[in-house]
Amino acid sequence: MSQPVLPQPLPQIIQGGMGVAISDWRLARAVATAGQLGIVSGTGIDSLLTRRLQDGDPDGSTRRALSHFPNPELAQRALDTYFLEGGRAEGQPYKRVPLPSVGRLNPAWELAIVGGFVETWLAKEGHSGQVGMNLLTKLQMHTIPPLLGAMLAGVDFVIMGAGIPRDIPAVLDNFAIGQAATIKLDVKGEPTDHSTRLTLDPAEYGLDLDSLGLSSLKRPNFLPIITSHVLAQTLARKASGSVEGFVIEAPTAGGHNAPPRGKMQLDDLGQPIYSERDLADLEQMRDLGLPFWLAGGSGSPEGLQHALSEGAAGIQVGTLFAYCTDSGMDDGLRREALTQIRAGAGLRTDPLASPTGFPFKVVQLSHTLANAQLYAERTRICDIGYLREAYWEEVKDGKEGKIGLRCASEPIETYVRKGGSLEATVGRKCLCNGLMADAGFPQIQKGGEIELPLLTSGDDVVKLAHWQDRFSAGEVIRYLLGQWQPASDGVVAGQATGESDPAQVPSMAGHL
Incomplete structure (x- = not known):
């Protein structure tokens, strides 16, 4: 097995791994060819592959x-x-990937392996820059296959947050030598004498090293996304294999946020309140001796310089890249979002939106599921299923129990029938369909109902009110390096630097 080798010099900028094709291969390739670390998202990669094919792969x-x-x-x-040659007919829905279960993982796993390869291969095509893949730890049933596909394409980094990815280093080690890899599946209510694990053997897909004529695959560098220096210390010492560095994420970052430590407290707008306890101690991070990058509110030249002054290798930036013309965001949505942001559309950290229970940042756009009326009018359905929770279902008459899957965003009666609480369904949104729509792949449901977007961003989205309509990934990089300025110069105090309400985001001096 080839050992992971960090590139030298280390990239100062890591492009964020925004889920479901916002961080697509085009964006990652643009960033990598500019000398920084481009990231593709592995989230939803099976559905993404199949929907591109059904749109005719133009x-x-x-x-x-x-x-x-x-x-x-x-x-x-x-x-x-x-x-589909020429793409779908008008009004034709996408053919769905069958939802996997613990006992029937294919064809979803097979398609995710292939999709992970395709996205990574395209991002790395024609240059020698560095490309990584981002995945969400909580999506346990959808994690291992994209990793194998990405490694088959020579991925350089793997970055994972939204949970504690303790099992992942060993997965990378095993795949690198052609062996089966396994992770634990968290099952709510599972008896203590049971332990469910998910295993992927490359040989079962004709991808063992002998079949490929290889002695090994490159083992990518692994960078967990963490919010606490305590978690970083634990992963550095007790993970299942080597950890090469960390991305330290502040509550100002987009997408899923870690819940505040201690009892959840909400402000007058119903948003979680974060404090100094929710920031990593950078002195302790420096003592680990591993490189780290700061994420969340760092997307500016000043943010980069601050990170470097604190001993970081650099920054991870999501929001600015998400709205650039190289990203996978649907162009109509991007333009409408910028228009509404300039008109004052805000950002809300919603403690209920995600079925996972993690707070989730949502841009308050009137034509998306952030609109309470449009959310209420949507017919609930769980037809993609990435955020389903595994639970233990007792079986009577002395028979062995079994594992079921449920989602707090599915039809309420279905969720309650599976043992979920009615309260857990309140305000939950279908992130799977919403994020697919963000990337221009909305499903057409029965009766012609078209799934609406649900746009997520970090707090840096306020900067975009003062940016020009169209800017590239290369211009974002030059801006961060202090080599380019957006054309618009109207600056609102407290916004141009991405500052948020100081009552909600604590001081980052000596922390992140």
Whole structure:
């Protein structure tokens, strides 16, 4: 197995891994070719692959990458099942990837392996820059397959947050030597004498090293996303394999946020209140001797210089890259979002939006599911299922119990029938369908109902009120390096630097 080797010099800028194709291969490739670390999202990669194929793959990129997949049989099966020459007919819904269960992981896993390869291969095509993949730890049933696909394409980094990715280093180690990898599946209510694990053996997909004619795969560098120096210390010492560094995320970062430590307290707008307890101690991070990058509210030249002065290798930036023209965000949504942001649309950290229970940042756009009326009018359905929770279902008459899957955003009666509480369904939004719509792949449900977007951003979104309509990933990088300025110069005090309400975001002096 080749040991992970951090590039030298280390990248000062890591492009954020925004989920479901916002951080697509085009964005990651643009950042990597500019000398920084480009990141593709592995979240929802099976559905993303199939929806691109059903839209006809107009530029041929997906099919070009599929022609390089190491097991042509799997690539051809994806094409035969999902590719539509010329794309879907008007009003035609996407054919869905069948929801996996603990006892039936394919075809979702097979498609996720292929999708992880395609996204990474395209991001790395034609240059020698560094490319990583981002995944959410909490999506345990959807984590291992994209990692294998990405490693088959030579991914350089793996970055994971939204949980404690203790099992992942060993997964990377095992895949690098062609062995099966396994992670623990958290099952709510599972008896203490049970332990459910999910295992992926590359040989079962014709991807063992002997079949590939290889002695090993490159083992990527692993950077967990953490909010606490205590968690960093634990992972550095007790993870299942080597950890090469950390991304330290503040509560101002976009997407899923870690809940505040201690009892949840909400402000007058119903947002979680964070304090100094929720920031990592940077002195203790420096003592670990591993590189780290600061994320959340760091997307500015001043943020980069502050990070470097604190001993960080640099910063991770999401929001500015998400709204650039190289990202996978639907262009119409991007333009409408910028218009509404300039008109005063705000950002809300919603403690209820995500079925996972993690606070989730949502841009308050009138034509999206952030609109309470549109949310209420939407027909509940769980047809993608990435955020489903595994639970233990007791079976009577002396039979063995079994594992079920449920989501607080699915139809209420279904969730309650599976043992979920009615209270847990209040305010929960279907992030899976909303984020697919953000990237321009909205499902058409029965009766012609088109899934609406649900746009997430970090607190830096307020800066964009003063940016020009169109800017590239390269311009974001030059801005962060102090080499370029947005065309618009109207500055509102406290906003141009991405500052938030000081009552909600504590001082970051000596912390993050």
